[in-house]
Amino acid sequence: MLLIATAFALITVDIRGGQESPVDGARQAAAAVFGPVENGVAAAVDPVGNAIGAVRDSGERHTRIAALEKENAALKAKLGSDDRNRNRVRELDSMLKTAGAGQYGIKGAEVIAIGAAQGFSWTVTIDIGARDGVQRDMTVLNGSGLVGRVTTVGPSTSTVLLANDPDFTVGTRMEESDELGFATGQGDRPLLVQLLNGKAKVKKGDRLVTFGSQADKPFVPGVPVGEVVRVDPAGGGLTRNVYVRPYVGFTKLDIVGVVVQAPRTDPRDMVLPQKPKPAPTVTVTATPPAPDGGQPGQQMGGQAPVGPATGRVERKPGQPAQRPAAPPADQQAGQPDADQPDQNQQPQDQGATP
Incomplete structure (x- = not known):
């Protein structure tokens, strides 16, 4: 206190x-x-x-951070949309090139649903229908090749049965041999193709296109199907089985085209992509060395090469003439020198012994 x-x-x-x-x-x-x-x-x-x-100021800062995050999300969405649009433009361009090569009249469409909603295991729904001129049993393709066929048509949408569905079958023709067959879908496995010729010659890498149907329904001719990845051994049966990897990726479909007008003539193999050219091979030829270590094409002892046709001694301009090497001793007897007259024909007064 x-x-x-x-x-x-x-x-x-x-x-x-x-x-x-x-x-x-x-x-x-x-x-x-x-x-x-x-x-x-x-x-x-x-x-x-x-x-x-x-x-004390966290409320204001939180508001600013939220606004920045929203702007970043919008920018990311825009960038993602731009990338997707670029991919779709590439797909559309590829499909138009395919249609142009085969002279197909097509209606472009977008895949809006995929799955078993329509009662099939491998189907897609596209955003065009009867109002756009689509009819049942029309061929559907994209820039890579055969997608499927139209099975159900509504006013503004259609259902497409994909080529890898087990209920899907299409006539095929081999690229070079023209062997005919029928391709059947196997889900996520390669297509099974039964060739009508049990002795048909086929190998891995061979390519197939659609053969076409009567009145071009459900399939127009010349649409790329795929390439052979495996061949069953020929067993002497009436048919032969081959397995074909389809060109189309059925799990990532986006832009497709419905063929509403068939080509006037069969394009055959014109729609198939160009085969890659093999890389050029470099051939190296080794020249064996001359005998006794000499250089190829040279005579030993400094002699010039002998011409192949006449046997004459070839010499360079300004070089004195050289006589060819003397033949072996066992070959000299009875053979006159090419540059000297025969000793037996010389006059007696030029060195002949009386």
Whole structure:
């Protein structure tokens, strides 16, 4: 209690004294001593104060962050949409090239549903129907090849049975041999093709197109189907089985075309993509060295090469004529020198012994 009373007394005296307070000197001395300590404590607790301020302003900052996140999401959606649009443009361009190569009149469509909703295991729904001129049993294709055929037509939508469905069958023709067959879907496995000729020669990599139907329904001719990936051994039966990988990816369909007008003539193999050209092979021919270590095409002893037709000694301009090497001793007897007259025909006065 005594300390409290003393403190109140000092405070009263200091207030009444004003600038001439008797405790002013003591207050200045205390400030000089404890001021640095207060600054250090203030610096230490500054983050705490900032955090309190941040909590107080967190509502406004949260609003700004939410707005930025919304803008980022919009930008990402736009970028994703641009990428998708570019892919769709490429698909449309490829489909138009396929239709142009086969002279097919098509109606472009977009796949809007996929699955078994219509009662089939491998079907898609497209966004065009009877109002667009679509009819049942029309061929459906895309830039890669055969997609399927139209099975159900509504006013503004249609159902397409895909070529890999087990209930799907299409007549096929081999690219080069013209062997005919029937392709049947097997879900996510390669198509099964039964060739009508049990002895048909077929190999891996051979390609097939649609053979076509009467009145071009349900299939127009010349649409690419796929390429052979496996061939069953010929067993002497009436038919032969081959397995074909389809060109179309049935799990990622987007832009397709319904053939509403068949070609005037069978395009046959014109719609198939061009085969890749094989890489050129480099052939290196090694020239064997001449006998005894000489260079190819050179005679030993510095002699010039002998012409192949005449046997003459060939020499370069300015080079003195050189006589060919003498034949072996066992071949010299009875053979006159090519550059000297026969010794038996020389006059007696030119070195002949009397």
